[in-house]
Amino acid sequence: MACIDYWIFWTYLFMKGSIIWFVQRYSSLAILAYFLYIVFYLVGASGSYYDWVSFIASIEMKAITSLISILIISHAFIGLWTVGTDYLTKRTLGFLSPALSKKAESIQFLYQLVFILCGLLYLGSILYIIWKI
Amino acid sequence: MNQRPVYIDLRKIKLPMSAFSSITHRLSGMYIFFISLPLFVYLLFISTLNKGSYELMYESLQSLTFFTVFVFFSFSVFWYHILTGVRHLFMDFFHLGESLKGSYYSSIFVLCLWLVSTIGFFGHIYL
Numbered sequence: 459m460a461c462i463d464y465w466i467f468w469t470y471l472f473m474k475g476s477i478i479w480f481v482q483r484y485s486s487l488a489i490l491a492y493f494l495y496i497v498f499y500l501v502g503a504s505g506s507y508y509d510w511v512s513f514i515a516s517i518e519m520k521a522i523t524s525l526i527s528i529l530i531i532s533h534a535f536i537g538l539w540t541v542g543t544d545y546l547t548k549r550t551l552g553f554l555s556p557a558l559s560k561k562a563e564s565i566q567f568l569y570q571l572v573f574i575l576c577g578l579l580y581l582g583s584i585l586y587i588i589w590k591i
Numbered sequence: 592m593n594q595r596p597v598y599i600d601l602r603k604i605k606l607p608m609s610a611f612s613s614i615t616h617r618l619s620g621m622y623i624f625f626i627s628l629p630l631f632v633y634l635l636f637i638s639t640l641n642k643g644s645y646e647l648m649y650e651s652l653q654s655l656t657f658f659t660v661f662v663f664f665s666f667s668v669f670w671y672h673i674l675t676g677v678r679h680l681f682m683d684f685f686h687l688g689e690s691l692k693g694s695y696y697s698s699i700f701v702l703c704l705w706l707v708s709t710i711g712f713f714g715h716i717y718l
Contacts, residue, residue: 483680483683483684486676486680487680490673490676490677493669493673505649507642507645507646510638510639510645511639511645514635514639515639530628534620534623534624534628537617537620537624538620538621538624541617541620541621553599554599573624576624576625577624580628580629580632583632583636584632584635587632587635587636587639588635591639
């Protein structure tokens with residue numbers, strides 16, 4: 459229990475200030491630009507396998523995709539953390555039941571653990587797929 | 592004090608349009624992280640694995656199946672998150688649409704834009 463308290467304490471200390479706010483906003487713009495770039499490529503694409511692979515496996519696209527995947531995970535972590543600290547608290551879980559309310563910190567810790575592990579798994583998978591082509 | 596009765600029946604809460612837009616932005620974000628994103632990674636993996644797997648994917652995405660609808664839905668949720676996100680960026684960066692009326696109409700606008708573009712794109716591809 460004590461380690462969970464420390465974890466929650468340190469994340470609150472780290473996840474504050476305007477930097478987090480700006481990282482989330484500006485990363486969204488970069489992700490949007492990347493998404494639009496891919497869409498514009500696909501609209502004009504020939505549909506052949508070799509064209510697609512030579513596009514996605516070019517050194518520029520490998521670098522951009524790696525950077526964007528890090529931004530996506532950062533953006534997602536900030537958003538998921540915000541949602542978790544908004545809804546998985548003693549007060550809001552208390553709306554559902556007092557028993558849940560008592561376990562709020564453990565629930566929030568588990569939730570954070572799940573999304574951090576998922577995010578790292580996605581990041582690892584993307585980097586592996588991109589750099590192995 | 593902890594035993595006070597609390598009335599929070601989520602089905603009976605009527606959200607204003609702007610709150611609906613905000614909460615669905617969060618919900619779509621959750622969906623994207625846990626469902627769309629792994630799906631996109633899977634599609635990236637299949638499409639770059641080899642020529643055969645790419646062509647199988649290319650063929651199977653042309654016809655209307657359960658999997659195709661799932662892929663299309665996941666993309667449309669991502670598109671919805673983008674549109675509502677841009678709406679939030681307009682409020683955050685330019686303070687546009689922060690009034691009660693402005694946020695109401697921008698929510699309606701974004702919802703309509705999403706519905707029309709999604710249905711139009713679906714019809715364009717599959718019908």
